[in-house]
Amino acid sequence: xxxxxxxxxxxxxxxxxxxxxxxxxxxxxxxxxxxxxxxxxxxxxxxxxxxxxxxxxxxxxxxxxxxxxxxxxxxxxxxxxxxxxxxxxxxxxxxxxxxxxxxxxxxxxxxxxxxxxxxxxxxxxxxxxxxxxxxxxxxxxxxxxxxxxxxxxxxxxxxxxxxxxxxxxxxxxxxxxxxxxxxxxxxxxxxxxxxxxxxxxxxxxxxxxxxxxxxxxxxxxxxxxxxxxxxxxxxxxxxxxxxxxxxxxxxxxxxxxxxxxxxxxxxxxxxxxxxxxxxxxxxxxxxxxxxxxxxxxxxxxxxxxxxxxxxxxxxxxxxxxxxxxxxxxxxxxxxxxxxxxxxxx
Amino acid sequence: xxxxxxxxxxxxxxxxxxxxxxxxxxxxxxxxxxxxxxxxxxxxxxxxxxxxxxxxxxxxxxxxxxxxxxxxxxxxxxxxxxxxxxxxxxxxxxxxxxxxxxxxxxxxxxxxxxxxxxxxxxxxxxxxxxxxxxxxxxxxxxxxxxxxxxxxxxxxxxxxxxxxxxxxxxxxxxxxxxxxxxx
Ligand SMILES: Cc1cc2nc3c(=O)[nH]c(=O)nc-3n(C[C@H](O)[C@H](O)[C@H](O)COP(=O)(O)OP(=O)(O)OC[C@H]3O[C@@H](n4cnc5c(N)ncnc54)[C@H](O)[C@@H]3O)c2cc1C
Ligand code: SF4
Ligand code: FES
Ligand code: FES
Numbered sequence: 001x002x003x004x005x006x007x008x009x010x011x012x013x014x015x016x017x018x019x020x021x022x023x024x025x026x027x028x029x030x031x032x033x034x035x036x037x038x039x040x041x042x043x044x045x046x047x048x049x050x051x052x053x054x055x056x057x058x059x060x061x062x063x064x065x066x067x068x069x070x071x072x073x074x075x076x077x078x079x080x081x082x083x084x085x086x087x088x089x090x091x092x093x094x095x096x097x098x099x100x101x102x103x104x105x106x107x108x109x110x111x112x113x114x115x116x117x118x119x120x121x122x123x124x125x126x127x128x129x130x131x132x133x134x135x136x137x138x139x140x141x142x143x144x145x146x147x148x149x150x151x152x153x154x155x156x157x158x159x160x161x162x163x164x165x166x167x168x169x170x171x172x173x174x175x176x177x178x179x180x181x182x183x184x185x186x187x188x189x190x191x192x193x194x195x196x197x198x199x200x201x202x203x204x205x206x207x208x209x210x211x212x213x214x215x216x217x218x219x220x221x222x223x224x225x226x227x228x229x230x231x232x233x234x235x236x237x238x239x240x241x242x243x244x245x246x247x248x249x250x251x252x253x254x255x256x257x258x259x260x261x262x263x264x265x266x267x268x269x270x271x272x273x274x275x276x277x278x279x280x281x282x283x284x285x286x287x288x289x290x291x292x293x294x295x296x297x298x299x300x301x302x303x304x305x306x307x308x309x310x311x312x313x314x315x316x317x318x319x320x321x322x323x324x325x326x327x328x329x330x331x332x333x334x335x336x337x338x339x340x341x342x343x344x345x
Numbered sequence: 346x347x348x349x350x351x352x353x354x355x356x357x358x359x360x361x362x363x364x365x366x367x368x369x370x371x372x373x374x375x376x377x378x379x380x381x382x383x384x385x386x387x388x389x390x391x392x393x394x395x396x397x398x399x400x401x402x403x404x405x406x407x408x409x410x411x412x413x414x415x416x417x418x419x420x421x422x423x424x425x426x427x428x429x430x431x432x433x434x435x436x437x438x439x440x441x442x443x444x445x446x447x448x449x450x451x452x453x454x455x456x457x458x459x460x461x462x463x464x465x466x467x468x469x470x471x472x473x474x475x476x477x478x479x480x481x482x483x484x485x486x487x488x489x490x491x492x493x494x495x496x497x498x499x500x501x502x503x504x505x506x507x508x509x510x511x512x513x514x515x516x517x518x519x520x521x522x523x524x525x526x527x528x
Contacts, residue, residue, distance in 0.1 A: 001374060001387060003369075003370075004369045006367065006369050007349075007368070008349045009349065009368040009412070009414055011414070034410075035411070035412065036392055036410055039371075039410045040391040043391060052369075056415060105395070105479055105480025106476065106477060107395055107405050107458065107480035107481070108392055108410075110404045111406050111407065111411065232479035233393060233479070233480060339476065
């Protein structure tokens with residue numbers, strides 16, 4: 001048996017109780033929601049905690065509500081499965097359903113939560129291994145060691161930001177709320193992430209994520225594609241999320257985001273600038289897709305499945321495919337398997 | 346670090362049982378080691394294979410990533426609870442009759458994932474079955490007979506006794522390129 005290390009366990013019923021528990025010793029305490037990221041990591045002994053605080057018993061963190069301005073608020077411990085089955089989300093943010101349905105596998109989505117997906121640990125072939133494996137080549141700098149095995153001369157860690165809901169929620173302009181015993185703050189989701197494989201969140205250890213607010217889509221056309229080896233279970237090596245607002249022949253506003261190509265979600269600023277005010281047609285899309293590959297932060301290295309050069313090339317191909325889908329142009333590539341989109345609500 | 350233990354009442358296959366365990370133990374460990382229910386298998390123990398699947402409040406989840414301490418007050422169903430008295434569940438008898446289990450290691454998890462699917466959809470399409478099982482790996486059968494057995498069991502559960510799995514599912518296709526028909 002691959003067992004968890006011993007810890008003390010807390011099951012608070014309110015947010016106040018939970019943040020008070022975290023405030024006592026944030027450096028040695030971790031919160032758990034679905035446990036589908038934290039527990040494998042603790043079993044492999046690359047994340048540890050003396051004390052674990054479960055958020056599952058806190059009713060206030062759970063569920064999906066619509067507010068008067070048409071935005072939708074999702075509680076952090078809402079399961080991924082519940083999101084894919086929610087009629088409001090299906091209707092307003094169909095590409096979010098595609099993105100969430102592409103995460104892990106149906107059994108894992110019954111436990112995994114949206115908050116856990118946003119706070120997911122960064123991933124790397126040299127890190128997501130058991131203790132014996134890591135000891136045998138010597139630990140890397142993300143955990144205990146001094147060196148990065150992917151880029152040995154590099155002073156930093158390049159572990160990969162892999163939450164598949166992240167690029168889609170960034171493209172939709174989502175905001176999050178973080179709560180600690182000192183109060184609460186609301187920030188754009190994109191500001192939660194830092195371009196550093198070790199210190200990948202701007203969230204403090206004593207803060208918990210309570211809600212995600214997605215503004216009303218008001219006419220946005222959206223798309224999401226994910227690249228991975230198998231159609232289930234595997235983490236992605238690239239995800240592309242687009243949300244575009246077009247008026248007749250011109251693109252008023254467009255958001256293009258990449259996931260799993262670096263330590264942080266990547267906004268394709270040059271591609272976006274190239275499309276504003278232009279129609280979405282074969283030429284403009286091809287040009288924007290070519291720019292996407294050069295976006296700052298999009299830096300596939302040898303620490304995930306597949307060869308980095310090919311993953312780089314696929315950024316261009318997938319951005320082109322998703323933009324074509326958003327523009328309603330004919331498909332030129334096979335759509336990947338994204339999971340249970342057609343399940344009943 | 347010293348272990349914190351706890352005593353909880355877990356309702357497994359309809360029966361409430363008081364059980365003592367360390368708080369960091371997974372439901373999988375408690376089912377197998379404290380309750381002696383070894384029908385639930387342990388494979389990767391990291392969420393990647395699905396063989397430890399059980400139903401919690403009717404939903405299939407991975408018992409290797411679930412803390413037993415979080416399961417109090419929830420209804421847990423394992424493969425041991427599928428039989429009614431001496432009667433196999435239709436999924437179990439269809440799996441047995443079609444040879445949908447070879448080594449059998451993946452079978453308990455797949456039976457439960459299939460049971461949950463059929464509870465919400467009594468006539469799933471082939472694609473919906475594939476999707477529902479896409480977190481459960483089988484290294485032996487090639488999945489074909491598993492899918493046929495679930496379709497057969499679904500028909501039996503709907504009361505359709507006329508349904509027959511295709512001959513190729515029972516006898517295989519002995520000559521490449523030819524269908525095993527009229528056997
Ligand atoms: C085999 C396998 C395949 C997977 N495939 C994918 C995939 O394809 N795509 C993908 O995106 N993910 C994948 N995952 C990862 C994971 O299942 C999902 O990201 C899931 O959404 C994590 O949610 P959780 O509730 O289980 O997180 P947990 O494990 O409970 O938590 C994850 C992290 O977030 C922190 N956290 C959780 N909730 C909060 C909160 N409310 N406030 C503050 N911190 C919090 C925890 O402390 C922990 O560090 C996979 C996992 C496995 C085991
Ligand atoms: S990128 Fe380098 S430092 Fe970071 S986890 Fe991988 S090997 Fe370790
Ligand atoms: S043992 Fe639980 S998923 Fe493999
Ligand atoms: S029957 Fe052997 S793994 Fe499925």
